[in-house]
Amino acid sequence: MATGQLQTPIAGAPARFGSRALDAIEARLEAERERIGLWLPVALGAGIGAWFALPAAMHWIGGLLVLAGGALAGWLIGWHRRLGRMMIAGCGMVAAGLLLVWLRAVWVAAPVLAAPATTEFSAIVERVEPLPAKGKIRILALPQRRSDLPPRVRLTLRGEQAAGLAEGEAIGVRARLMPPPVASLPGGYDFAQRAWFDGIGAVGTVLGEVARAPGRGTARPSVRVRPSAHIHGQIEGSAGGIAAALVTGDRGAISEADEEAMRRSGLAHLLSISGLHVTAVVTFAMLAAMRLLALSPRLALAGIVLPLAAATGALAGGGYTWLAGAEVPTLRSFIAALLVLAALLMGREALTLRLVAAGALIVLVWRPEALAGPSFQLSFAAVTAIIALHESRRMQAFMARREEPWLFRLGRGVAGLLITGLVVEVALAPIALFHFHKAGLYGALANVVAIPLTTFVIMPFEALALLFDSVGLGAPLWWIAEQALRALIALAHGVAEAPGAVATLPSFPPWGFALAVFGGLWILLWQTRWRRAGAVPLAVGMAALLAAPRPGLLVTGDGRHIAAALPDGGYALLRDRAGDYVRDTVAEAAGVDAPLLALADLDHVECNRDFCRWAQGEGVARRIVLASRGRDRIEGADMAAACAAADVVISDRWLPRECTGRWMTIDRDSLAETGGLAIYLGEAPEAVATLKAGDEHPWRRPQQLSGNDEAVPTAALAR
Template sequence: MVRRVGESVEARLDAERERIALWLPVALGAGIAAWFALPTRTHWIGLLLVLGAGALAGLLIGWQRRFGRAVVVGCAVMALGLLLVWGRALWVSAPVLALPVVTEFSASVESVEPLPAKDQVRLIVRPLKRPDLPPRLRITAAGEQGKGIAPGEAIGLRARLMPPPTASLPGGYDFAQRAWFDRIGAVGTVLGDIGRAPGAGDGVQTLRARLSDHIHGQIDGSAGGIAAALVAGDRGAISEADEEAMRRSGLAHLLSISGLHVTAVVTFAMLIAMSLLALSRRLALAGYVLPLAAAVAALAGGGYTLLAGAEVPTLRSFIAALLVLIAFLLGREALTLRLVAAGALIVLIWRPESLAGPSFQLSFAAITAIVALHESRAMQRFMARREEPWVFRLGRGVAGLVITGLAVEVALAPIALFHFHKAGLYGALANVVAIPLTTFVIMPAEALALLFDSVGLGAPFWWVAEQALNGLIWLAHSVAEAPGAVATLPVFPPWGFGLAIFGGIWLLLWRTRWRWAGAVPLVLGMAVLLAQPRPDVLITGDGKHIAAAQPDGSYALLRERAGDYVRDAVAEAAGIDAPLAALTDLDHVACNRDFCRWTQDGRTILAARGRDRIEGADMAAACAAADVVISERWLPRECAGRWLTIDRDTLPQTGGLALYLGERPRAVTALGAGDEHMWRRPPQVSGNDEAVPTTSLAR
């Protein structure tokens, strides 16, 4: 039986021999993902030993057999992925602020990110002569406070600093993880004015900043913000309402410089270069037009990447564009899954931590789905050129765009639901209009406007770009406000997401009939996602904000003055797309100055809302009658719930919580017990060096 199975697998692999190499980045990514998923060093070392045993088993199967080689190489590459991200996490190690502090210090400005829509400026700074502070900080200043500050400038300031925040609720965005790999040890807000070195003036802004300012001077509001985002990667001037509409309509990918934008720049640069170089008979006859045009396109793509800030998505897209150009020059098919796999390998080796972010997952899922779809025989037959009226040809092209958009939406839906707990349902249709509008109207108009601005004739092109951008914003709002435009899901287990991703990859990478075996884990994973119940109670990591589910599917907050950030985090974790009510306004909730009590799914919940000290003896009876007691403060020993007690002693270990009540209650925590990842137990500094004098710059 075992021998028969082995022979069957060997035959399958032999039939798919040209596709086996596509699994190298998958194996590397699996090792990286395993390191993020497993909590302790014991688990990481144990997995390495298991993979070593697997490699030995592959050698026993036989190196001369494809199955044996696949097992050996797969285990080795997966182990390499785990070691790669582990080593990277150790390499970037930097101290993190232990507790919130208010302090004065001088610093060198590393980067400046204007946020005009919020009237803020975000600074990355390096404190000077303050060993008690982390070596790299992210500071937010009000618009006037940070006006004119440029990278490289020395400043003095007073700021409220705090450690990088973890996810406030289970399944939420964990900034502490990203901050660790970015070596940011604290975040904070500027208090008062920022002192600047004498003669600093308005500073020397970077080319990117000057270009963004120029674009904002030509186009106002969110339209100007999107224009700056397309050229320089600066999204700070886009209003929250317009950015949310772009997300809900499935058009948010247009705001992040990635494959679409880099491809457009490289393509137009190459076409223009070929047209100009072909005017030279000597170059054309010598066969230099194509390689020179490719070189010009590569330089244009590289310049655009640097101009846009060289963020990971942009660099990833530029690497893919270079690989396409190389394949084009070698006479190979320009866009294949091998190219996608090569790009994924380069990015994962260069920045292994990027695998955990939605940007990497969304972009590579999209391009893999597009290439796999257009490599399929059915799609090739449908899109093949043929003699037919132009109306049919146009209709076939539009149908191809819709089919491609639907394939991308299906591929991206699990990723969007896992990271953001929502996914746009009409994105495929919206992108049929938005992508051609951006590629063939907005970006060329902006490029021509910037070119003709050098002689003062760019105004007509700016007008065209502004009208097209306003049309794009109108499209985003129209789609976002359509009934059923957004699907939402609550927090769900990562293993279900992993099953869905593995099944999707299996379906996309193989070509023979056994590819359909991937439908099993895909369906199981999606079933887990769709069947996940909504949490009955959500508690943020600081214990201040509590949201309770209502019979109609909505949620109500204990503190109705909660800000937009808290409301958005609660709505995402709950998987709802509706406003949050006030818990104190509900009939079944009894509140006094200090506590609110209500019954939910047969469980009594007691939540503290006041700040006055209460003696333990006065609380004992009320706590004993409750199944769950929640407080942001320390609770006396006499106050203990029948099932669960949450206070300032427990919250640092659990973080935010999602409670599922009923016959078998359970609690899901944002922080895993015993988690040994570096950002959970970082080296710390106090931020209270009283011996260091206040810099004269801050006076």
């Protein structure tokens, strides 16, 4: 009896502790009840992200079962508790996100070219994208009468090949086609994934002339191309390219140097039509409509000026979104503008995080794959950070109107803009480092000048110039816009070339990125003191980034380009004639912002016509590397000794059986399975591959076409 009396209170302690914990969580959730709904798009996005992160259908189904278990646990906690309802709804939204993107990937499935092929075929031009800065034109084409080719291919032509080419036109081409390329190095841009959701089954370059059949299609440029061509005729060079980007989203005329300067200075967001541009168009259209409609006493007294002006702004924003191609940032901004207009008409507060959450839900349901791209992440992170900052009590108190000299008001406004820029830079830094391996450090300062210059000078004068061009009076306005654009470019170069303007780091571990994003959202979306807990996962995620080691060797997917880390923090390339694209890709993966040296020019590297040999690393991490760079065939017996003396052997060719390194041998066969490699030569060497074993995402195992059927002669179109 005494024993039973002692056990009862001990056995009841866990139950009482669990009950107190649930009560404490309920109290927290009750205090945050207005913010709980903001987590619905986060849960939907978590499911979409889980589908991209998990490799196979078995894992996706297992994830759905785990979520079903989580929903059951919420039901056991009880629907009467907020925690129970949140667990049920949250697990349901995560499962919905996983199923949504899975179904979307199946829905858009299209055949993909199996291997490179050179062939002739006829096609209908679906879309034309001029690239004046590169002297090229990129088109989406629909091959005709070729069951062995994908239904949609992307082709690149020289400017003279495609002069006057228009959407809807029938053409005949001879092209070198290849499957959509995967990332050449781990952590790089995977075009194969993007191409899958865009329905692109091959990419290639047109060889020779293009046969034209104007009678089968329109010869009139598209609505999007015509404004861009008109703007380029008024303003030359990159200034004209930026002017066109602000109107149509066409960035093809911006030189690579100027575009890189915009990225490094933190001004690249101005080139992507998003909130700033759509808001300006809707606001100007709405204000102009209100002024004009208010001239009618009848309309003013009827109280319909505001609804009509809001409708005008919505139509202007919709037209602008359509003209700009309805990309994710533009669409998100247009949806947000519509919600703001609806809130104004209802007399509700317009700019809230609920608006951002609603916009995110709409975009994710419409295009769930957008979550994986930097465009969606950057645009929504920036808007969320801005609104969360200005909803905080301290910021509202700082920016509140008060009686003070105009100079103080101006200083307060500039300080507010600078604080906003700093918060946005901090919010976007993990995303930029994860996707691009670099982030601008002076973007907040640059935007203090660039945003007002773009909003109040460049865009208004450009819009007026386009309007006055209808009567031939736009030249003075174009001159003003051009000077402002050149000032913007000069600002970008000045900031980009400043010492320490860019932070570069190697690949961000995906789990660290996920923790950093979750911690940032926890801080931004909650209001009470427990938001501070988000600093823990944010700090852990950023620590994972800062602690990420530099790869000792980088090997591209084709095996031709090898980069080796140097003791001073730089990298050297095996083939010093590599193009700018390869150099940029390697520099991003390595996390460096310095020119890549030539490996053969270094003192510790021994090279002949066929191979280079050097020691990589120091101490216990020291490894001997042997890399091929010639094209001549070498007998296995002649290579055996050199290979056996090396820890790592790398070749873009097939190596004979006699050539085997002590730790790793990389050749064409192995690279076909692994893709590009990042090799870490520490005490426990590790190789990270671009292609993961067992990856069952549809773009990894698509239906493949040979591209080897009998070609349709391009001359047949002329007949």
